Amino acid sequence: TYLEVNPDIAAAGVNPFSHYIVTGRGEGRSLKIDLGFRYEILKAAPSLEDRVRWLRESSPDPEPSDVQHLVSALQQVGASTRLHITISHDDFTANLGGVQLCLTRESEAMRARDATHIHLYPAAAGLVIEFERRQPMVGVLINGERVGFFSAETLVEHLGPFATDRVLTFAVHSFLGHSIITMTAVLRAMNAQEGFFWIHDFASVCANYALMRNDVAFCGAPPPDSPACSVCLYGRRRRIHLAEHGRFFQAFAMTVLAPSQAALDLWLSSFPVKPAATKVHPHAKLRKRKADGEGGDRRGPLKVAFLGMPAPHKGWPVYERLVERFADDPRYEFHHLGKTKDPAIEAKFTAVEPTPEIAEPMAAAVEALEIDVAVIWSLCPETFCFTAYEAVAGGAKVVTNPDAGNVPRFVAETKNGLVAQDEHALMAMFQRGDVLPLGRAVRGQPLYSLSYSKMSADFVAETLS
Template identity: 55%
Template sequence: MTGQGETAAANPVRDAFDATFYLKRYPDVAEAGIDPFQHFMEQGWSEGRSPAPWFIMDVYLSVNPDIMSAGVNPFEHYVITGRLEGRPLKDDYGFRYDILKNSPTLEDRVRWARNAARKVEAAPVADLEAKLTAAGSLAGLHITVSHDDYTASLGGVQLCLAREAEAVAETGRPRLHLYPASHSPVIDVESDQPLVGVLLNGERVGLYAAEAVARLLAGRVSRATFAVHSFLGHSIPAITAILKAAGLRKGFFWIHDFASVCSNYALLRNDVVFCGAPPPESQACGICVYGERRQIHLAEHGDFFRAFELTAVAPSEAALALWRKTYPRAAKAVRVLPHAVLEPRSAARPAKARAKSAPLRVGFLGMPADHKGWPVYARLVEAFRSDPRYHFLHLGFSPDEASGATFEKVGGPGGRSMAEAAEALELDVAVIWSLCPETFCFTAYEAVAAGAAVLTLPDAGNVPHFVRAGDAGERGRVVADEDELFALFSDGEALALARSKRKPQRFDLAFSRMTADLMTKGVAR
């Protein structure tokens, strides 16, 4: 092996080391002003730090366990010896295998969530009572329920709740939002005394025993309305008691996902493939880790639908059709209300001129999560990052440093919206490869609004429906599978989606006010 004192010019390990990647992934090294290669060779490798985007330390060691037991620098060994031996950098089974191998069990995740909830103490009920009294009349109170504090989190459902809250506030009506004490992948059926978090008129009040919240609302509320956006993390009987204490009989149930159909809200069997929600008693359901919990979700949601007259609201026809096909109970009424619609611009904004020889700008929009298809996009980047025909980007709030895509931060306080960023970057193509059936996909709308084409797959829910609704492929293409996706880039057919060839129309996005739009139209009041 090469010694550490060898000069940089004659050191193949240094040549293979990616200093830019290392400093970006480990800002503490950059802040210390240390030579990144020296840091890696002296201590970074033993700390499990990765030296390049193509060499992820824990992945390499997982498929070469003898190197770990040998106690040598894995990267140095690979560069000097390992690649000549044909050692793999990672397994060849694909990202779905990695998910199955590395994911904790569902019951472990449930246990962690319950343990986190047990560590939280309820605030004094007197505090909530004082806040309710100070708020004045609760006539016309609008209650919303979701899986978290939407004011402290980022995401599509959170944005929807924020718009709904703003619209209701404009009417002068008071607002109460309920969220679980801790994040959970399933509904709560274990807690004897469940806690709920409370936001009153958009301000966090605290965590309280659900029965105390019900007791304080009883007799205080008139002409109330409610909308359930998610029950994940909640005790449904506890929420039912709160709503009934507020005198409610009718309400809205949003189909943002399929948690009412299965404990896996994305309908992914064992977190890796769309299952189609087969009959819960079937063998196809029985082989899934979510199968047993699915029975619980169906029963608890069914009790809720029996307790109230509910209008089920879906953000797309595709979502409503799948929900009605797979959920055994009928709602009192159903509605489709898109979260956003495309509106042609009255005046086109001038675009910067780009050279005809410029590479096709391809992007992934949003969180680099497995169920959003990030592993497929990362593999696409790895395969074609050296191809001068393409430039790969990732537009989102946080990067995956192992990716070779150029990261552009989007969102956060004062940040650009996704549509604004995609337009400013003149994105040609957005790869939206959701493994689960999207009920509504903001990024698809934002990409098309910005003039980009969408590449997606048939099982992505509303996304393929949205793409096919365009004229003559204007919104992009639906491709059969990953092999076809890679073939588009290999043979250059993807280049036909360049802006310069499509000359797409650009749009503005008009967002709905969510449940507020339905209440003003007199539905299920």
């Protein structure tokens, strides 16, 4: 109860309801004993093995497609002597997200160079890499068109000869859902020798691709035999992920491509096999717009927004607490921009969803709503974070934490916001008003556009010239 959590109010003999309404809410006092959102996640979390089993039961492999579909599709690609293979966790033409948009740009760039693009993805979605099933089915796209689902033996039989006398390049964007042994066999059948491996996340380092110990805190990727891993529900499968990815790196000369130095540093410190080469290649860069000027005269509360999916690992519970604490503070106006609304929070919701038609929908929404500050409080290390770049492109500043990977580096290097050491520091920052100078009316409102990379295509240009 309120009096149990606030014994000073009980001792004073004050009516708890009246005190909370008049004073307690503004002071940030709790209504009940709150063990925090991390406790709630731990209490409700099923085991990883249960989650893997449930997903396999709900999303089984489809029946294999007619092999003639693959044969016909390969015959129709024409006389192109260039072949580019990509591997990821899903059909990038059917889903929208950061990795999918990256693959779309890579595919378009390779096809513009007259290369045949073949994309391989798991027919059944997977939380982890596949090693238990003997014959996992593989989905195939050729030049952006879905061909069907085939066994590894079928792919070896038909893709091997197809690659003969063609200049072959390949890029791995994710092995989640795949059997790495299967993918190795397919690539060897095509006589692949070297390729690219993208650090979009840390699935190559752990079964938890976000490096969240028990889904509640960034672990720092300690040694796999450490006590920290022994108490984590991902510990056992982490060893499998490291071993399987390690064998792949021993089979091929892999150049690791990371979208940020922060991502590369963390990966290098935790992966057991030295790659053939490494490069930092940002997915996008900010370019100052010539139109839409500096400064503004808008008055009113500081517009603060959470951008994207309201998920725990993205820091949504922390933002919820921030809104609850300062909802009645006239200095602030809280927003949520994203695809899914949480009706429990007192924040103005604006629907924003990635579409192929709008290059930067979040940036456009941030600009249109004149958001001053984006709270990007990822609890896990972001390898790049398009959201942070789009926030700044739309004229907002960013408030983040030290564990958010590339986000605090981006903020510090570009001077586009503040880094709060933890949740308590974040609350204190808003209480003191340290974020108020980040308002557009105070610091102006520079606007940017994003210049996107062509992903792996930027590195295979010479090979295919």
